[in-house]
Amino acid sequence: MFRQNVTWKTILAQPTAWYKSPEAQKIAANVLLYQHSNGGWEKNLDMVKPPKTPPKETTIDNGATTTQLTFLARVGTPECRAAALKAIEYLLAAQYPNGGWPQFWPLKKGYYTHITFNDDAMARVLTVLREIAQGKPDYAFVDAAQQQKCATAVTKGVACILKCQVVLQGKKTLWCAQHDEVSFAPAKARAYELPSLSGSESVDVLRFLMGEKPTPPVAAAIEGGIAWLKANQLTGIRIEKQGDDKVVVSDPSADPCWGRFYDLETGKPFFCGRDGIKKNSLAEIEKERRTGYSWYTNRGNQLLKDDYPTWKKRKH
Incomplete structure (x- = not known):
């Protein structure tokens, strides 16, 4: 059947x-x-x-x-x-x-x-x-x-x-969700997807690199990305669905998470509605974008807890 x-x-x-x-x-x-x-x-x-x-x-x-x-x-x-x-x-x-x-x-x-x-x-x-x-x-x-x-x-x-891989102040960081096909620079996609560091897509990029031969350039890219994720994780908050809306609430017991987008200059998470203007908090953008897009991610947790330690052991 x-x-x-x-x-x-x-x-x-x-x-x-x-x-x-x-x-x-x-x-x-x-x-x-x-x-x-x-x-x-x-x-x-x-x-x-x-x-x-x-x-x-x-x-x-x-x-x-x-x-x-x-x-x-x-x-x-x-x-x-x-x-x-x-x-x-x-x-x-x-x-x-x-x-x-x-x-x-x-x-x-x-x-x-x-x-x-x-x-x-x-x-x-x-x-x-x-x-x-x-x-x-x-x-x-x-x-x-x-x-x-x-x-x-x-x-x-x-x-x-x-x-x-984006280098800021001499340090390797993460990747943007899309890069210019000629210059390799972080690039814009939809109105609310501005050039940035991606706390989400970068996770699978790093995971893929961990499956490659750990040449010095590959190892340096991985170590740079991991160091950035460790330094920029967000703690004490979680996303909660309230009715037909989503809000950020305080929760000291919540697992670390990351913003979907990080500003290339300030290094802080930002949020963006269909007007294309950066905002500092999820609450500042329209509800349609708050609920219709993933602005936070916890994908980095498994990478830091499991994949990275396994890669380090295998590398050595």
Whole structure:
């Protein structure tokens, strides 16, 4: 019987055996229909259900393309493997010569052309390509020539990450959610997404780097980012939902958290509504943006408690 409880959100969190089941193959048949002729996929579509319209623009935003590629590789039928190989070609073709990835490819005018760390887009792509290059079991069908192309793409991606890391007062800090594709400088996206240090996206960038060979440049980038996260964590507060609103409340027992955006000059968290004007507190922006965006994050906690200590032991 078809398992209706398997949602697209949980498609990569199923038991290993499930991916060989009829249920998985039925979903895979839908996913194949959603694939664009260029090898990529759209975002924000429930691919457990059959498509109603032909695929349009293709992207790496919100887990698009990387999620489908990974899922199809796990299902592993000849049709799924062929589609996964096409998706790998899409990712390789979309990479800039400088190692970064735009949010959409083919390129879409606007901030979408920036090197995109937002919503972990570039970290996801690089993680998948690294697993392919390493010959991980899910990608055992990928030949040596394609593995080498993926390895080269990862090397270029790491170099891009190192160039994008923001240096303030001589110290390596974090990354912006997006960087200019030519200058590597922090860049603006939507009106409320100003150039800044990202307390959220930087976490997966650091986690990805921890999976790389700890060369001096890579190790220095990690140590700089970790030092910044330790020095700029926010304590004694938590976000509470009150009715249809969100407010910051005092809570001495709350786990540390970080702001989504930190000012490049003051180093303090800021908040921004659709007017594009920086505010000092969540309460100062309109309710629609207070409730419709993640302004605080606790993602750094696991990185500091688990990933970083594990990396330090492995490094030495």
